[in-house]
Amino acid sequence: MRRILTEKDVEPAVRGGSVYAAGGGGWTDHGRKLGLAAVSAGVPELVSVDELSDDEWVATAAAIGAPASTTPWEMQGVDYVNAVRLLEEALGSRIAALMVGQNGKSSTLNGWLPSAILGCKVLDAVGDMRAHPTGDMGSIGMAGSVEETIQTAVGGNREQNRYMELVIRGATGRVSPVLRTASDMSGGFIASARNPLRASYVARNAALGGISKALDLGYAILDAEPKGPTAMIDAILAETKGSILVEGEITEKSVTYTPEAFDVGTLVIGRGDAAITLHVMNEYMAIENAGGERLATFPDIISTLSQDAMPLSVGELEVGMKVHVLHVPKGLLPLGAGVLDPAVYPHPEKTLGIELARYALEN
Structure with missing residues (x-):
């Protein structure tokens, strides 16, 4: 399955992701900006894991923070791109594809802009179909591992001099809280690229097809919207x-x-x-x-x-x-x-x- 993501896919991704956001998962406006920037900057391509070689690297594109708009956060699209660049430099190898840790109002689209600019693919896989509070929940089994991995974070409120870039190595469960602290210090929301893993591991441990499911749900909601709220809720129930x-x-x-x-x-x-x-x-x-x-x-x-x-x-x-x-x-x-x-x-x-x-x- 290969699918070029276009402008018409942006709103369905945001709408479907918003249901799977489970009360969190970022912001709709942020998701729309990420998606539109991606399809304007390049050609993001959604692929299934079986289109990757077993030994190719897959990383998770994530946004870390709290979604209630109570903090002075600032996240720019370039922060997602630079987080992946930092990860590739630290890894010493190219990232073939980006998955996301969760679906959400914006998190469904976290990998689109780096894909468009850097040429990696958007993998049709998520760590968790719905949004969740800790990075470990989307880490596809790495939370309890002692294996060293790499995580990066980029972003922050520029006007308040909170911008930062971070590269950290260590066991996932140990270093994930460091990135959450960085998120708080940056203003409450920060871009991350984390946990590069071989595609063979992702194939066994990720929730495959998670992006497609969000898109399908979004299209169903949009199709029902002209008929009113009851039809929209019926569409959500039918799809989920x-x-x-x-x-x-x-x-x-x-x-x-x-x-x-x-x-x-x-x-x-x-x-x-x-x-x-x-x-x-x-x-x-x-x-x-x-x-x-x-x-x-x-x-x-x-x-x-x-x-x-x-x-x-x-x-x-x-x-x-x-x-x-x-x-x-x-x-x-x-x-x-x-x-x-x-x-x-x-x-x-x-x-x-x-x-x-x-x-x-x-x-």
Whole structure:
């Protein structure tokens, strides 16, 4: 499968990625800018992993930070390109293709601009179908590895002298928190290229076809849009095979930005015995009912849709708004090795104060 990504693919990538953003995953305007810059600068090409040689290098193009627009972040398209350049210099070899760690409002398109300018391919693979808070969750099984790898970060608020470039080597689980600290110091959002791996490893451990699924969902949403919000939600449900878990009013919101560059807290929808609580760590990580029963847990897709059927991030939600909560169980998704790795769960469990691994790894 080879597919030239064009201007007509930009909006579907943003729309589909916005559903898989699960309350995070970047910004729609940022995603559109990345996509349009890419198709203007060159010819980004989407390829499947079987079109790469087993020993070719694949890296992950990522953006690290918190999505709630509470920090003075600045990310330019060139930052994504320079992150890949730094990685190639440190590796001493060319990157053949870029995958992304997750889908999202902008993260679905993270690899497009470096592909267009540097000539590497956009790989139809993701670390995780949905957005997630830690890089380890999209690292396709490298979180617990002692093998040395390379990660780079580029970006920052220029006006506040926060711009930085970083190259770090070490075990993935050890160096990933360093990049998150860099993100916070840069203004809350930074471009990264990380974890170069052989294509044969990616083929065994990534969630293959993840970009195509986001594009297909986006096209389905756009096709339904002229018919109104109900048709758009029906299209989302048909494409994802998910369901609307609850519809209701946001009655409480308690989410704060932490020095680790995470937005952490809870949202409550409804009141009394009918209330449900969404646990947030950048993205929606779990849902519980008023009795404490777990209704959904990462890596399930959990997304909030407005009354107009537009996916909303945590930062866009306010008390009094009415939303639909989309749920797609993990069994309906291609799962990367990162979300099946017990090593990725202790940190978010400690941060949120709830169990995740027991639910995420069952079955």
